[in-house]
Amino acid sequence: MKFVFITLFPEMIRSASAWSILGRAAQEGLLTVDCVDPRDYATDRHRSVDDTTCGGGAGMVLKPQTFLAALDRARKLAPDALVAALTPVGEPLHQDRVCRLARSGRDLIFLCGHYEGFDERILEEADLRLSIGDFVLTGGELPALCIMDAVARFIPGVLGKQVSAEEDSFQxxxxxxxxxxxxxxxxxxxxxxxxxxxxxxxxxxxxxxxxxxxxxxxxxxxxxxxxxxxxxxxxxxxxxxxxxxxxxxxxxxxxx
Incomplete structure (x- = not known):
């Protein structure tokens, strides 16, 4: 199974997914983790990925140009993947949703936000919007890693004994x-x-x-x-x- 992260901090993803069960599963070819950095698609010398919000207000909003270009790249890496945007307005994550994602047989692309969030035109490209709880984090990387960890447990061979995933809490x-x-x-x-x-x-x-x-x-x-x-x-x-x-x-x- 492929997990592709659209993230401004790819090293954060690579480091977190290189250890323990996830790291071993990647070494055995049971899953792959790729990162696409929207800054690679910026056109100015500062590699800007955000701008002020239309209509005024505090904070910066992630621009559609760079993130949608990064999404196009991610879709080439995982053509049949579901695109999940990590956002506080998303569907609260439950074990049932984790099971459905795992059993869909489709790869996952994570849109990891920052600052005041995404331009709505980015979110419109997502197949689903997910949240891991009613609290605010500095970015979408940690929630995305949580979801990958939860879903990966259902990939045959990752846990050794599939019954371990089937008997977990919330089943x-x-x-x-x-x-x-x-x-x-x-x-x-x-x-x-x-x-x-x-x-x-x-x-x-x-x-x-x-x-x-x-x-x-x-x-x-x-x-x-x-x-x-x-x-x-x-x-x-x-x-x-x-x-x-x-x-x-x-x-x-x-x-x-």
Missing amino acids: DSLLEYPQYTRPVEYQGKTVPEILLSGDHAKIGQWRRKESLRATFRHRPELLRSMQWQKGDGKLFLAMEEEEKEKSRAAGKSQES
């Missing part, structure tokens, strides 16, 4: 269950006994229940879009009873 709109490793006991805290039982059916039930618990505690709004499975009602009842028992135990401890 099925639930947070991931707690994970443990050895030693079984550390500083008085132990691994839940069920995980040492070897009973995969019961372990699966425990993990599902703990995913529900984590989501209910930390991101309850996600439960509205979860895909219910047979037995979830019983798991909720068991979870509720466990929480009541914890509350009763905590009350007795305070009394003593």
Whole structure:
């Protein structure tokens, strides 16, 4: 899969994508990362890519000439790619969108903005507009790298075991269950006994229940879009009873 970044800071992209899982995937030919710098298409001696906004106002706006020329180059590198503009007005990124991007089979071109944003004529060339949250960053490179990292996890071979991506947090709109490793006991805290039982059916039930618990505690709004499975009602009842028992135990401890 090809990822092409239209960016004023190509070294930032190359450096960030050269390490860990992404770097190894690139070395193995599972993905490629290219950068196109709009400054290469500037015609003045200062290599300007921005200008004052029409109608007045603070800040500078990215010009269509340089960015659209860079987009033409990027489309030659990845002819069938989807063009994604990183902008605060974009669609909030969710795992479902990540999955759809990964399963589309199409490469991705990222338009990374700066300053006061893009001239609207640049945005009109994008297939989609994306945002990673309701906050403002200095540029679109970090959000674009986040999206590449999320999408790349679904490329066969990148994670080694595809089940790792399929069981991640936000799959099925639930947070991931707690994970443990050895030693079984550390500083008085132990691994839940069920995980040492070897009973995969019961372990699966425990993990599902703990995913529900984590989501209910930390991101309850996600439960509205979860895909219910047979037995979830019983798991909720068991979870509720466990929480009541914890509350009763905590009350007795305070009394003593």
